[in-house]
Amino acid sequence: MTIFDEWDAPREPWMLPGACRRGRTRRLLLEVAARTLFPTMLVFSLYLLLVGHYSPGGGFAAGLVAGLAFVLRHIAGGSVGFGMPVPVRPPVVIGSGLAIAVLTALVPLLVGSPALSSAKLAVDIPLLGPVSAQTSLFLDIGVYLLIVGVVVDLLRSLGAGIERDMREAEEWLP
Amino acid sequence: MLALVLAHLVVAAALPMVSARSRRAAFGVAAILPALTLAWALANAGPALGPGLTSTTAWAPTLGLELSFRLDALALAMIVLVSGIGAVILVYAMGYFGPTSEDATRSAALLLTFAGVMLGLVLADDLLTLYVFWELTSVTSFLLVGQSGEKRENRRAAVQALLVTVLGGLAMLLGFVLLGEAAGTYRISEIVAAPPTGPMVTAALPLILLGAFTKSAQLPFHPWLPAAMVAPTPVSAYLHAASMVKAGVYLVARLSPGFSDLAVWWVPVVVAGLGTMLIGGWRALHQTDLKRVLAFGTVSQLGFLMVLFGAGGRIAALGGIAMLLAHGLFKAPLFMIVGAVEHAAGSRDLRKLSGLRTSMPGLAVAAAVAAASMAGLPPLLGFVGKETAFEAFLGEGGVRGWAIALGLLAGSVLTAAYSARFLWGTFAAKPGVAPTPVHAPGPLTTAPIWLSAAAGLALGIAYPLVDAPAEAYAGPGEYHLALWHGLGLPLLFSAIAIGGGLTVHVLRTRVDRLAKHSPFDAQHGYEGAIAGLERVAVVVTGRVQVGSLPAYLATIIVVVVVLIGPATLFGGAWPVGQPLYHSIIQVPLGLAVAVAALAVVKARRRFTAVLLVGVIGYGVAGLFIVGGAPDLALAQFLVETLSLVAFVFVLRRLPAHFTEQPSPRRAQWFRAGLAAVGGTVVAGVAVVLSAARVAPSSTSADFIALAPDGAGADNVIAAILVDFRALDTVGEIGVLFVAAAGVASLVLATRYDRKGLSASVESGQGSPRHEEDLVG
Amino acid sequence: MTALIALPVLLPILGAAITVIGSRSPTLQRVVGVVVLLAVSAIAVVLLVESDARGPLVAELGGWAAPVGISLVADRLSALLLLVSALVTLAVLVYAIDQRIADYGRGTVSTTFHPMYLMLSAGVSLAYLTGDLFTLFVAFEIMLTASYVLITRRTSAAKIRAGMTYVTVSLLSSLLFLTAIGLVYAATGTVNLADLAGRIELLPPGLVTVLGLMLLVVFGIKAAMVPLHFWLPDSYPNAPGPVAALFAGLLTKVGFYAMLRTQTLLFHREEPWTLLLVLSVATMLVGALGALAQNDVNRLLSFLLVSHIGFMLFGLAVFDAAGVSGAALYAAHHITVLATLFLVSGLITRRTGTVALDRMGGLARTAPGLAVLFAIPALTLAGVPPTAGFVAKLALLQAGVAAGPWTTAVAGVVIIASLLTLYALARVWVRVFWGEPKPALPDDDPDDEVVVGTAERTPVPMYAATAGLVAVSLAIAVFAGPLSAVTGRAGVDLLDREPYRTAVLGVGP
Amino acid sequence: MTGPTTINLAMAVTVGVLYTAGFYLLLQRSLMRVLIGVVVLGHGTNLLLQIAGGPPGRAPIVGTGTAETITDPLPQALALTAVVITFALTTYLLALGYRSFVLVGHDEVQDDVEDRRIATQKMPSASLDDDQDHTDEDHTDEAATRQDPS
Structure with missing residues (x-):
């Protein structure tokens, strides 16, 4: 019973970025894994985004997978490695995603169709040949961006923000 | 006519600008419109006494709401009071309010506003129009009684006047709606011409009378009127003597021609009227404040008027019109005299005033004229009215006639007595009291007094002038208003009233002693009711609004269970042949979920x-x-993973155990029981409802058929999310957007420092930094 | 024309996105907010005029006809409420902007306030316009989540409890709403309201009742119907002035609107609804008595808000065209008047430094303009003629009296509740505006958003915005004729149901 | 999708247990337990929404089956939306619980002070009848600030 009493009440905080239980050595394995997995997961998320129209996937799932990639990176690298690949504030990413989605909804009004109508766009791209896509893909892209932004924002607030509070309360020193 | 009413309000709104230059001039300007209104009404006396002058403005026709006005004989008589006396009192107010008075600006504007809405009230030919102005008079009265609101007695009197009159007013509104629905119209002239009948009318009339009784200070609602005497004297003279308090009487007079033959109408009116006349008269005999003497006198006279108008019959109606005018013309000067005396002598306590008869002889004569009209002495208008009143009920005979006549006689004795008491109290030289030093009032004060008192005398002598509108109201007949009807019972009654009144006055010390044993006090009733209401409010609210979140949530679940559970039991049936499972894997998975759910409950x-x-x-x-x-x-897998991460992020800083104080065992059992019942109900309802489905999904087949070509997606779910129901998706990411912003604002901007100083904050008290610091 | 219908929803969302992306520029945020809400107001005017002339306007989003796609429907009821709500939202935004400028300076940026405010507006618009039960849920979530953020933004320790109550109760109601949607779908296989109206009739009557009650509870929580109202007086008073004004004006009415829409469209009745009559009586009385017990002016107003929800419930409970149109008219006026009163309360608090009635006094002398700004909406709420409140109350009374003896008795309760309302407000008047002037108290909770005791720093636009709302409520009174005609026609259509279903589904069922 | 939509007993019991656990946790005073209650209840509603579509079948992807064997896609789409919304609300409530803990040192939901104060009164403080100021003891009376729903 004592084991059951103890196992889930650790004496140290969990999931602190870049910190190991004793000392300041980074968890090498985790970090390497994160560095390898991060781009892989991002690519996988793009795949999910694009195939969403045909098999399970779509903007949501894709965004969440990409978001989890950032989570992994945060846990492995902490605030040190934290952040977007490009220097942009998460709320802006969220806002952009939302804006893209709403604009996708509004644009059809300009051509006289009902809001949120979609159409098939066929574009002839050099080298690739004709590519056709549903305009609703833009909505999916908006969703994808927004979800990635939301997850990164959560890392910023619930992750880094709480860690900062802990630092200031001197409950944890990185 | 609407324009005339609105003109009052517009000028009233502009009056403060005049006041800013001269406070006296504001009252002078204010007096112009009422005077013009009186002139307009008199100029239209011909049509008014004949077919009537009407005008209607639509407001909300679907609701039968229109502003409909009609100038007829009754309205004409009321305009004499409302606009005629109104103009006189506004002139008087020029002298009453000093040039530096802080109350003058507000009072001038409000008095003119009041004159406007009162005009609208008496001209209204539509029940709803009447109600509109009725409540506006209540509100104006509230503000006029309350004045600056800095004195406690003003505040209390104002609130009492408001609550009592609005109580009646609201009841009356319901009565009006009932009557209007029963009659199919709200037009008063049409309703009175063809009175509806039936249970709705029976219910409507008492409600309407409640409005009339509260407004006209009838038993047992009368105490607000004496209390309202804390208002400045011009306000008392105008609102609480001449015009507003007549609104109830006026309403009874308006509707009586249609309903006075119904017992539900005349019995309450006569009982309340006679009772009020007697109680008011009796109380007036024991007041020492001259204004309160007059106030109770007003209560008494209002009872008298109620009886005259509500009992029915042509002669009573004639007497009613005469008394209506007479009362305005004697009560207004009497109030103004009290105001003048108070200014001149510094007191209105009749125990302190002495010898004013010699120092203010002019006022004393005016007071004598007005009081004589009140007591019913010939040749004043009050005598004419009273004679007719006695004639009406003595002529009717029978138990009802004699009972009312004797009641009126008793009331008239009291009236004569307090008239004498007023004159004596104000002007007599009292033994043992030194003559009160006075300084003479100016002409702006005395002229209005004389004007109105003399009008009572003039109309008494020139009684045909009153007879004309009275007959136009009551209908043609043989009996007419006159000073001399020959010797008879009515004259005898008048004589008894005067003689008896003087006797009572002479015996005043004994009467005073009797007053100590007053068994019934309506003022206590009012205060008790208010205190009781507040007590109920606190007790109910304390019991209901317990402030505990678990209690609130429990209530919601209880409501769901109580409403949905029985309805399902009675309304649905458990499906026959419900499958145990559709796929065998559902059983272990479901079991795992259920076990985990139950374990969560126990987790500490x-x-x-x-x-x-x-x-x-x-x-x-x-x-x-x-x-x-x-x-x-x-999506569920990914979201669940992300949720876990978020949970762990937050749990890092929280204690390992749930920190809540243990609840009593009984409470926990209650919660567990309620939760179990709630869960069972939801699951049960779901099964019953799903089994009751008769048609397949309306859209399933369409989605599958349309998705590949219409939405360009083989994945139907994706097609629904980004195409068929894309709006849901936009909304959903909107929620995510909002939630993310909320999380950031809660966690990052833990404390907003207003002055922009990032002073350090104690540990555990949040971060001093703005969200913006982190954003930027 | 139908292109316009989606704009009141999409424009504020776009505005919210822009204000986040451009959150470095407070000026941009303010301009976007005001412009978007002005546009929504203008669109609402067009929708009201058009829907009154031509019947319900339907936008089939994505070009998919119902029930495959989501339809937005602007009929008289939704367009009217949309218009009033947009005007209130706009006025409150102006008030809030100037309060923030006065308290924090012109250059203060905020990443949350403007976006949340616009999202809330979008949620409200969507709730009015949607013709789909699930989209209604989404609309509620947008609106409520934005309201959570607004009510808990920068809360102090003393007030976070209020936020928790609000959020938790709302979450439970949302989950019950979702449950109800699940149950509705299990039984009927559709979530489109117009489609549902036909399909629900195929169910046994007992089960129709179950669904009706479920939705009644769900929307009853949002609308603060007794006994589901407890959360409201514990939470709204702790929100900052403009936020409380917005909540009091809009949120409960959106809940009531949803109740009105679903009950009339899906659960047709021929007789007055006894259960709801009883609940409306309880709501009116519990709210009014609660107001009498309060000392905090905002709590007093919150209880009055609850009480007057009972008036609207009464109109719905009568369940005929007159009652329903009376309820609609009442809701329209109620949105403006409650928002105004909370704004005035905010102005009062800025001046006195307190919300406790027994600690203020004498404002009639020191702030006569404020006295007028309070008096007009107070009289309106009390239903004193000739205000909009009177007209709306009259409509309810007429409906009640015409529908029979029982509803007439409940009309009597309306009368009693009106009297209690007047008493409560008269007491506010006596306590706040009369009496001896008292000095402003220091801010007792300096951590929170509300800055008090700063009369000299109250900018004119705050008064102007409040006065603008007073003007809106006066306009409702002046134009009561056309408005009551519109709500009258709306009531007939709601009870008839056919115009709505025909417009959405194309053919009569 | 054909056949009766009747929810099977296993799923009904699962849903019932989820609701029971969710309701029970909602009635607790610790905001974190309330939050977990919301999450559990959310799982229950999402499951209910999904099974409201009918018995299991093929995934709603064109080509995997005929219209008869494919499950009703709409409830799934609705449930998916609901899952995301529930997630959004969960994180929000989580942050609220955190902030409550930071500000007041615990995440327990307190009773409303003003409500409790009124419950201990005899007459309203702002009654018309007494004009004297109230002493502070009325305002800080927190003796009775806890009460259980039972």
Whole structure:
């Protein structure tokens, strides 16, 4: 019973970025894994985004997978490695995603169709040949961006923000 | 006519600008419109006494709401009071309010506003129009009685006047709606011409009378009127003697021609009227404040008028019109005299005033004229009215006639007595009291007094002038208003009233002693009712609004259970042949989810609970896969993972155990029981409802058919999310957007420092930094 | 024309996105907010005029006809409420902007306030316009989540409890709503309201009742119907002035609107609804008595808000065209008047430094303009003629009296509740505006958003915005004729149901 | 999708247990337990929404089956939306619980002070009848600030 009493009440905080239980050595394995997995997961998320129209996937799932990639990176690298690949504030990413989605909804009004109508766009791209896509893909892209932004924002607030509070309360020193 | 009413309000709104230059001039300007109104009404006396002058403005026709006005004989008589006396009193107010008075600006504007809405009230030919102006008079009265609101007695009197009159007013509104619905119209002239009948009318009339009684200070609602005497004297003279308090009487007079033959109408009116006349008269005999003497006198006279107008019959109606005018013309000067005396002598306590008869002889004569009219002495208008009143009920005979006549006689004795008491109290030289030093009032004060007192005398002598509108109101007949009807019972009654009144006055010391044993005090009734109401409010609110979140949530669940449970039991049936499972994997997965759910309940540590929630989440995702929903399952897996991460992020800083004080065992059992019942009800309802489905989904086949070509997607779920129901998706990411912003604002901007100083904050008290610091 | 219908929803969302992306520029945020809400107001005017002339306007989003796609429907009821709500939202935004400028300076940026405010507006618009039960849920979530953020933004320790109550109760109601949607779908296989109206009739009557009650509870929580109202007086008073004004004006009415829409469209009745009559009586009385017990002016107003929800419930409970149109008219006026009163209360608090009635006094002398700004909406709420409140109350009374003896008795309760309302407000008047002037108290909770005791720093636009709302409520009174005609026609259509279903589904069922 | 939509007993029991656990946790005083209650209840509603579509079948992807064997896609789409919304609300409530803990040192939901104060009164403080100021003891009376729903 004592084991059951103890196992889930650790004496140290969990999931602190870049910190190991004793000392300041980074968890090498985790970090390497994160560095390898991060781009892989991002690519996988793009795949999910694009195939969403045909098999399970779509903007949501894709965004969440990409978001989890950032989570992994945060846990492995902490605030040190934290952040977007490009220097942009998460709320802006969220806002952009939302804006893209709403604009996708509004644009059809300009051509006289009902809001949120979609159409098939066929574009002839050099080298690739004709590519056709549903305009609703833009909505999916908006969703994808927004979800990635939301997850990164959560890392910023619930992750880094709480860690900062802990630092200031001197409950944890990185 | 609407324009005339509105003109009052517009000028009233502009009056403060005049006041800013001269406070006296404001009252002078204010007096112009009422005077013009009186002139307009008199100029239209011909049509008014004949067919009537009407005008209607539509407001909300679907609701039968229109502003409909009609100038007829009764309205004409009321305009004499409302606009005629109004103009006189406004002139008087020029002298009453000093040039530096702080109350003058407000009072001038409000008095003119009042004159406007009162004009609208007496001209209204529509029940709803009448109600509109009726309540506006209540509000204006509230503000005029309250004045600056800095004195406690003003505040209390104002609130009492408001509550009592609005209580009646609201009841009356319901009565009006009932009457209007029964009659199919709100037009008063049409209703009176063809009175509706039936239970709705029977219900409507008492409600309407409640409005009339409260407004006209009838038993047992009368105490607000004496209390309202804390207002400045011009306000008392105008609102609480000449015009507003007549509104109830006026309403009875308006509707009586249609309903006075119904017992539900005349019995309450006569009982309340006679009772009020007697109680008011009796109380007036014991007041020492001259204004309160007059106030109770007004109460008494209002009872008298109620009886005259409500009992029915042509002669009573004639007497009613005469008394209506007479009362305005004697009560207004009497009030103004009190105001003048108070200014001149510094007191209105009749025990302190002495010898004013010699120092203010002019006022004393005017007072004598007005008081004589009040007491019913010839040749004043008050005598004419009273004679007719006695004639009406003595002529009617029978038990009812004699009972009313004797009641009126008793009331008239009291009236004569307090008239004498007023004259004596104000002007007599009292033994043992030194003559009160006075300074003479100016002509702006005395002229209005004389004008109105003399009008009572003039109309008494020139009684045909009153007879004309009275007959136009009451209908043609043989009996007419006159000073001399020959010797008879009415004259005898008048004589008894005067003689008896003087006797009572002479015996005043004994009467005073009797007053100590007053068994019934309506003022206490009012105060008790208010205190009781507040007590009920606190007790009910204390019991109902307990302030506990678990109690609120429990209430919601109880409501769901109580409403839905029985309805399902009675309304539905458990399906026959309900399958145990559709796919065998559902059983172990469901079991795992259920066990985890029950374990969560028992978990004492946050981390355990979160892990168990994860088990539930993944289990549900598994159920989604089994159910043929791979997209949903994928989303559920990912979301659950992300939730777990978020939970762990937060749990890092929280204590390992749930920190809540243990609840009593009984409370826990109650919660568990309620939760179990709630869960059972939801699951049961779901089964019953799903079994009751008769048609397949309206859209399922369409979605599958349309998705490949219409939406360009083989994945129907994706097609629904980004095409068929894309708006839901936009809304959903909107929610995410909002939630993310909310989380950031809660966690990052833990404390907003207004002055922009990032002073350091104690540990555990949040971060001093703005959200913006982190954003930027 | 139908292109316009989606704009009141999409424009504020776009505005919210822009204000986040451009959150470095407070000026941009303010301009976007005001412009978007002005546009929504203008669109609402067009929708009201058009829907009154031509019947319900339907936008089939994505070009998919119902029930495959989501339809937005602007009929008289939704367009009217949309218009009033947009005007209130706009006025409150102006008030809030100037309060923030006065308290924090012109250059203060905020990443949350403007976006949340616009999202809330979008949620409200969507709730009015949607013709789909699930989208209604989404609309509620947008609106409520934004309201959570607004009510808990920068809360102090003393007030976070209020936020928790609000959020938790709302979450439970949302989950019950979702449950109800699940149950509805299990039984009927559709979530489109117009489609549902036909399909629900195929169910046994007992089960129709179950669904009706479920939705009644769900929307009853949002609308603060007794006994589901407890959360409201514990939470709204702790929100900052403009936020409380917005909540009091809009949120409960959106809940009531949803109740009105679903009950009339899906659960047709021929007789007055006894259960709801009883609940409306309880709501009116519990709210009014609660107001009498309060000392905090905002709590007093919150209880009055609850009480007057009972008036609207009464109109719905009568369940005929007159009652329903009376309820609609009442809701329209109620949105403006409650928002105004909370704004005035905010102005009072800025001046006195307190919300406790027994600690203020004498404002009639020191702030006569404020006295007028309070008096007009107070009289309106009390239903004193000739205000909009009177007209709306009259409509309810007429409906009640015409529908029979029982509803007439409940009309009597309306009368009693009106009297209690007047008493409560008269007491506010006596306590706040009369009496001896008292000095402003220091801010007792300096951590929170509300800055008090700063009369000299109250900018004119705050008064102007409040006065603008007073003007809106006066306009409702002046134009009561056309408005009551519109709500009258709306009531007939709601009870008839056919115009709505025909417009959405194309053919009569 | 054909056949009766009747929810099977296993799923009904699962849903019932989820609701029971969710309701029970909602009635607790610790905001974190309330939050877990919301999450559990959310799982229950999402499951209910999904099974409201009917018995299991093929995934709703064109080509995997005929219209008869494919499950009803709409409830899945609705449930998916609901899952995401529930997630959004969960994180929000989580942050609220955190902030409550930071500000007041615990995440327990307190009773409303003003409500409790009124419950201990005899007459309203702002009654018309007494004009004297109230002493502070009325305002800080927190003796009775806890009460259980039973």
